[in-house]
Amino acid sequence: MRGFASPAAIVLAIGGLYVGQSIIGGLTFIALPSVLRDRGLPLDQIGLTYLAVLPWALKFLWAPAIERYRxxxxxxxxxxxxxxxxxxxxxxxLCLASLIGPTSLVPLIAVFVIIAFAASTGDIACDGHAVETLSERHHGWGNAAQVGGAYLGSALGSGLFLVLVAGLDWRWATLAMAALLVALALPFILSPAPPSPGSRTHQPSLGQALRRKDMRIGLALAAIYVVAQKWGVAMLGPFLIDSGLDLASLGIVNGLGGMAVGFGCALLGGALVRLWGAPVVMVLALVLQALALAGLAAAAWHGAAPRSVLLALGLTSSSGLMALGFVALYAQFMALSDPRQAGVDFTLLQCMDALVSMAGGVSAGWVSQHFGYGTCFALAALGAMIAAPAAWLLSRHAVRARREPETEPGLATGP
Incomplete structure (x- = not known):
């Protein structure tokens, strides 16, 4: 089953898919709000772009069906x-979005929701394929491809795209991203299929996941953690634009800076998780995120911070600390996933992440529009401080629940 291709070839193939998925995410949630603000759209409308998170938040509904078909x-x-x-x-x-343009907001968001539906469905298959074809000793390389691909793709989708918009225009920049998606998927699409294992008897289901206490605790952990880590940075791009940064400069910072800082902190996070454990690293990331967001709040209220300080705070919060914390959170996700239906379990936990992110993007836009950026960043900083002890307690409870003897027949006890 596992001998059809080398682990390096498998990691390269799935890595291309993770990069492509993150290009879509970076373009939608980082680059697009900046472009819309540059075109003069109000913040409460820009926050509506986070509705494109909806398919990522709801993909758990069709994940079992996709797995059974796959x-x-x-x-x-x-x-x-x-x-x-x-x-x-x-x-x-993306080709259709290139024709619509960045000022027709409602049809543009509708198209990006469709794109997100397609990408999130492909992600279910990609995650399942990685677990199916990589032996356990190579799972770490698969996780590295996921994390590294996420930051590379986000850098391309947010950084390169903005540079292309500024240097060319919206249409050609969007078409270039469409071509890049296809190119990145080719190594996976053209790779040889694994041999059939014979008959398959297990039927993945949401019911098995939701009946488990450790998974329910994991869902609560995901919600609290994402509130603390992501809500504060939802309006970071528009804030930097309103602070005088042009699209090209923001694109370079998001691209080169975000990729370097994010990838480096992802590697650091992996090392710290191995050394200290995921709960400690999550708490550390939340406390540091609270400090960074407090700095952004102070800069927004006083309005006199140098651009270098704003960029440093922005990179620290949106790339560095996000990477550090989410490596630890995803380590928890992997530990909580039943190996027999890891795709369904991991998808369910990711969907909680996406659902809370969508709510945060919309609410952050509303708060920023009516109360200012400073209030938005300050509330997020307070939330991160409150979430730190909660994340610690939930992580410990999830581990204990995972080790409890199984009480319901037919449910997996985990590794």
């Missing part, structure tokens, strides 16, 4: 056909 009772997996279709739909959606 892994038929007999025969080879259908991972490649799923990825092919979803990649082409995403690319076609």
């Amino acid at each position: 892994l038929p009772p007999v025969g080879q997996s259908r991972s490649r056909s799923i990825v092919l279709v979803t990649t082409l739909l995403s690319a076609l959606g």
